[in-house]
Amino acid sequence: xxxxxxxxFVLIGVQSAxxxxxxxxxxxSKEQTACWQYSNGCDEPQGSKPSQQYFDSAxxxxxxxxxxxxxxxxxxxxxxxxxxxxxLLDKAVELEPKQYLxxxxxxxxxxxxDYNNALADLxxxxxxxxxxPSHTGDDEYDLRILIALSYRELGDTDNALIWFGKSIxxxxxxxKHGNYDYLHRAITLYRMGRFNEAALDIEEALKVYPxxxxxxxxxxxxxxxxxxxxxxxxxxxxxxxxxxxxxxxxDPYTELIDRVYLEDIDKAISSLxxxxxxx
Amino acid sequence: MKLSLFIFSMLFSGxxxxxxxxxxxxxxxxxxxxxxxxxxxxxxxxxxxxxxxxPQYYMVGIGYQGEMIAVKRKCLxxxxxxxxxxxxxxxxxxxxxxxxxxxxxxxxxxxxxYKVYKFDVRITSxxxxxxxxLDKWKPGSSSAxxxxxxxxxxxxxxxxxLIDVLP
Numbered sequence: 001x002x003x004x005x006x007x008x009f010v011l012i013g014v015q016s017a018x019x020x021x022x023x024x025x026x027x028x029s030k031e032q033t034a035c036w037q038y039s040n041g042c043d044e045p046q047g048s049k050p051s052q053q054y055f056d057s058a059x060x061x062x063x064x065x066x067x068x069x070x071x072x073x074x075x076x077x078x079x080x081x082x083x084x085x086x087x088l089l090d091k092a093v094e095l096e097p098k099q100y101l102x103x104x105x106x107x108x109x110x111x112x113x114d115y116n117n118a119l120a121d122l123x124x125x126x127x128x129x130x131x132x133p134s135h136t137g138d139d140e141y142d143l144r145i146l147i148a149l150s151y152r153e154l155g156d157t158d159n160a161l162i163w164f165g166k167s168i169x170x171x172x173x174x175x176k177h178g179n180y181d182y183l184h185r186a187i188t189l190y191r192m193g194r195f196n197e198a199a200l201d202i203e204e205a206l207k208v209y210p211x212x213x214x215x216x217x218x219x220x221x222x223x224x225x226x227x228x229x230x231x232x233x234x235x236x237x238x239x240x241x242x243x244x245x246x247x248x249x250x251d252p253y254t255e256l257i258d259r260v261y262l263e264d265i266d267k268a269i270s271s272l273x274x275x276x277x278x279x
Numbered sequence: 280m281k282l283s284l285f286i287f288s289m290l291f292s293g294x295x296x297x298x299x300x301x302x303x304x305x306x307x308x309x310x311x312x313x314x315x316x317x318x319x320x321x322x323x324x325x326x327x328x329x330x331x332x333x334p335q336y337y338m339v340g341i342g343y344q345g346e347m348i349a350v351k352r353k354c355l356x357x358x359x360x361x362x363x364x365x366x367x368x369x370x371x372x373x374x375x376x377x378x379x380x381x382x383x384x385x386x387x388x389x390x391x392x393y394k395v396y397k398f399d400v401r402i403t404s405x406x407x408x409x410x411x412x413l414d415k416w417k418p419g420s421s422s423a424x425x426x427x428x429x430x431x432x433x434x435x436x437x438x439x440x441l442i443d444v445l446p
Contacts, residue, residue: 031296078337079431080446081370082387111446112368112433252340253446255446
């Protein structure tokens with residue numbers, strides 16, 4: 001599973017944006033020229049000097065070509081130069097807020113865990129798009145899930161649950177779910193002590209992604225709460241085996257929110273083994 | 280063909296793109312984020328295995344003994360709060376060679392608005408020391424085997440306290 005992710009992320013790095021049809025611009029226009037320069041930049045390895053210089057050329061020809069500002073910013077984000085990233089991406093946001101506020105909000109959430117600013121951006125996007133759902137650039141999350149998680153991390157669990165609800169019920173009617181949406185809500189409910197509701201969400205999470213180690217781990221914790229210790233140990237065994245097989249919520253760029261680590265699973269196994277031996 | 284079209288468009292294109300000054304940029308190496316050796320800053324004993332190919336950490340899958348949570352825990356437990364009203368991000372980029380050794384540490388300090396900011400040296404010097412002291416890295420790998428890579432850690436500071444370690 002992790003090998004597949006690495007390959008995908010390298011490919012995404014080589015051509016980081018969808019190919020653009022430059023013929024949508026008037027023939028011979030600065031925008032069309034900028035578009036060709038931008039496309040050339042995408043054909044080069046992400047973050048390489050030639051790639052960045054093509055984006056520079058696009059911007060030089062047409063300084064309001066937002067896509068070039070955005071694309072130029074991406075390697076700075078991924079490599080930890082957040083000053084330059086913000087300078088470049090903020091220009092794209094200024095030019096096309098409806099498009100690039102979503103990206104900025106997502107990246108603030110994912111890379112910087114800057115929940116205050118992420119929430120501000122994502123709520124504004126939701127307002128600008130008049131509630132029409134949209135997703136993160138990697139299509140992993142409905143932005144409303146990020147809004148929910150941002151509220152949660154800022155201590156507002158009431159609003160977190162409202163936004164989880166909006167997204168999950170929409171996705172249920174569309175028969176489409178993000179791999180981790182139910183898991184995040186389950187963890188939220190678990191932390192609030194609402195174990196029955198959390199258990200229901202964990203079951204849904206496992207329907208969407210049956211091997212997910214993180215979900216098996218939380219299922220185990222919930223079983224412990226209800227006194228089903230032997231079943232909990234079975235779930236922890238699944239969690240460990242699946243984690244070691246690569247079915248964890250892993251990301252090559254960052255340590256993701258709510259991530260379960262092998263040491264969490266091992267500690268739970270150790271603690272539960274001790275409990276079972278006492279009995 | 281593309282060049283002549285480019286010249287033609289430069290001469291005859293309409294004013295569809297608003298004019299704006301664009302500052303020139305200069306790239307030190309061949310990629311964004313390349314850290315060229317600096318004998319005034321760097322330990323001369325540190326060497327990359329292949330100076331011609333240094334990918335980013337996310338391209339080769341680096342690790343740390345105990346996973347990245349162990350890095351975070353070590354940093355949080357080692358850092359001693361400094362009693363100053365300073366908050367923001369301190370990012371330390373560095374190179375890791377194919378043996379998991381690290382060097383070429385470079386620091387970027389930002390306030391909470393992502394603007395350049397100078398922190399109290401008691402904060403930055405601690406974080407540089409902590410980063411240099413992390414010694415259980417697992418190098419990434421490419422098709423050629425164990426690989427060099429560029430890595431970064433970002434330390435979130437709130438009123439002189441270390442509150443989180445990214446990525």
